Amino acid sequence: MKSNLSKQILASILCIVCGFVVGLIVMLFITITNENLDFSNFLLGIRYLFSGPFSSSSLVTIKRNLGNMIFYIVPLIMTGLSVALAYKTGLFNIGAAGQFLMGSMGSLLVALNIDCSDNRGLGILVWLLAIIVGLICGALWGAIPGIFKAFFDINEVVVCIMTNWIAANIVTWVFSTQSHLINIPEGKSAYLIKTGGLGTFTPTFGLDKLLPNSYIDGGIFIAILIAAFIFVIMSKTKFGFELKACGANKSAARYAGMNEKKNIVFAMAIAGALSAIGGSLYYLNSGIELQYGSVYANLPDYGFNGIPAALLANCDPIGVIFSATFLRYISASGSRLQLAGFNSYIAAVISSVIIYFSGFSRLFLELLSKKKKKDEVLVINDIDVGEKDKIPINDENKEGEK
Amino acid sequence: MENLILILQKTLIYAIPLLIVALGGVFAERSGVINLALEGEMIFGAFIGAIFVYLLQKNEIWLEKPQLTFIFALIISATSGALYSLLLSLSAIKLKADQTIGGTALNMLAPAIVNTFGLVFFLQEKINMPYTFRGYAIINTELPGFLRIFFDKAYISTYIIIAVFIILSIWLYKSRVGTHLRSCGEHPQAADSVGINVKGMRYLGTTISGALAGLGGYAYIATVANGTAEATIGGMGFLALAIMIFGNWSPVGIVVGALMFGFLKCIGAVSSSIDFFANIGLPSYFYNIIPYVVVLIVLVLFRKKSGCPKAEGIPYDKGQR
Incomplete structure (x- = not known):
């Protein structure tokens, strides 16, 4: 059960990472297309993006x-x-x-x-x-x-x-x-x-x-x-x-x-x-x-x-x-x-992409657990073949719903 | 009489985008996908259409052919709405994600994209299209009576959308593919068992849905919103969703719903300028509320067995056959 929770958190983090990657791509695109911006703006933007309300220098x-x-x-x-x-x-x-x-x-x-x-x-x-x-x-x-x-x-x-x-x-x-x-x-x-x-x-x-x-x-x-x-x-x-x-x-x-x-x-x-x-x-x-x-x-x-x-x-x-x-x-x-030098709406792009990916968090979960199960199967190495067939998606879903 | 014709003209203009977007909703839901993203698809499609018009104008192409520009802008909007809806298809059909989440995300993403790139490329959050590129196709003030509703001060989009609406409605109910598509929303397992490609049909339904939303989105900004493409479309997408449910997921019901709603909405909009309503002395907010209240009353009075597709919202799982 505990590992299930940690897997869920990991899946959520994956969604968030995907959202930020898209946001960074948008920012990079804007940096390249806009002649008033250069790479230092991009780096500053990244700093602001992650530090939220803490990004100012004055307390x-x-x-x-x-x-x-x-x-x-x-x-x-x-x-x-x-x-x-x-x-x-x-x-x-x-x-x-x-x-x-x-x-x-x-x-x-x-x-x-x-x-x-x-x-x-x-x-x-x-x-x-x-x-x-x-x-x-x-x-x-x-x-x-x-x-x-x-x-x-x-x-x-x-x-x-x-x-x-x-x-x-x-x-x-x-x-x-x-x-x-x-x-x-x-x-x-x-x-x-x-x-x-x-x-x-x-x-x-x-x-x-x-x-x-x-x-x-x-x-x-x-x-x-x-x-x-x-x-x-x-x-x-x-x-x-x-x-x-x-x-x-x-x-x-x-x-x-x-x-x-x-x-x-x-x-x-x-x-x-x-x-x-x-x-x-x-x-x-x-x-x-x-x-x-x-x-x-x-x-x-x-x-x-x-x-x-x-x-x-x-x-x-x-x-x-x-x-x-x-x-x-x-x-x-x-x-x-x-x-x-960017605009505030990039944040809205990021949060909507995160929501979009959160729709497949179950898929991420499956990928994570499949990978893990595969490792287990390798260790057990054909001792219990029946176990391998029990992995299908539906089982995992039920676990998630508990 | 003159007032009535004026109101009916406005009603038609207002109902047209609602009509076609609601039909878009029908296509998605009949194939088994809840398309909550109609609003986002409208915004996105309309924005790309407006960019197209802006580019033509800037490069001085087709300046003397405004109606041709209008038609191409509609096509571009429909195409971009369809492409945008592929994001929903990808999440809802291929990756079997929760369709509500996908739709909500797309509704958030479209305004974010419009605002971000509007500011980057146009230095403002909206694009204004000059009147010449979206003007009336026909002006016939001399026509007698009610003919003027259809043939006076009418936009080219009105005729195109009416034609598309009729053709697609007939196609959905009478053609082979249309019937297959609807079967996927009712019982996908049964449809699959007789060799229908369920996922393919759902992709088709959602993509048509996105195209119609994009089409309606451009028609809305070009006519009702006076040529301003921005990050909001006044809740028209959600309203279309409501009209679709009101129309019991059927094209005829949608026509009734959209016209009724549009008519009441227009009465509210012109209430202050018509003596009869002005004399009553109620504020405009009262007339604004009427269309929504009437929809609720009609829903209660004429409620019947819900025509909601039985398998909508459920990702297709072959294993459940």
């Missing part, structure tokens, strides 16, 4: 970049968990963007309407209330595709895509009627005010002192706790087992006496709540403002980026923490790449 910048990176991980963990939980139940939650928005809306309506600027204690209570309201909004919104799937047998993908755009329009509509929440003094149009001035922002637990000038707040602790909570639910409780059973084989789950309709609705509601908390934690930060005016035409990236975060982690709740961190680390590298 102040490193701390700021690191803090921002950690803050941006939070919504990605949440939408990743949302997609992962639905996936385990056999549902493809492509509606994380809408749930994310509904959660943001619910939370902001609470947090921005109550001014606690002179009483931080009350502000934290309002913040908690805001999170809960956002969570409920997201859960109800996420339950819609679940209800359609469970009771009308309508594919969740189509309902998720529709509800995404409905949510986006609702958010812009609702905030366009809330003129007192709009940030006019700073001369911006279509932006909401920040929670920072109202005292209803996410507690920072001193992290802002540790990594000053960044967006970092306590959201990262909350996200990790929730990931652990989902891990426990999925692997240690009867409910989690039912969800997984439902995902593995719906008919078998029903035959075993599980209420698969209830499970589908609950799974989608929880998935919705998770995405919603992601949105809430993102916008309840003291320095983040929602540009409500453009929401109706652009779904937030976090909704869709949850899909690769979940898939890269093989839909394991704890793994999502690491995959989200990894994806944000590469993005942080990307924004540094500009300083070397």
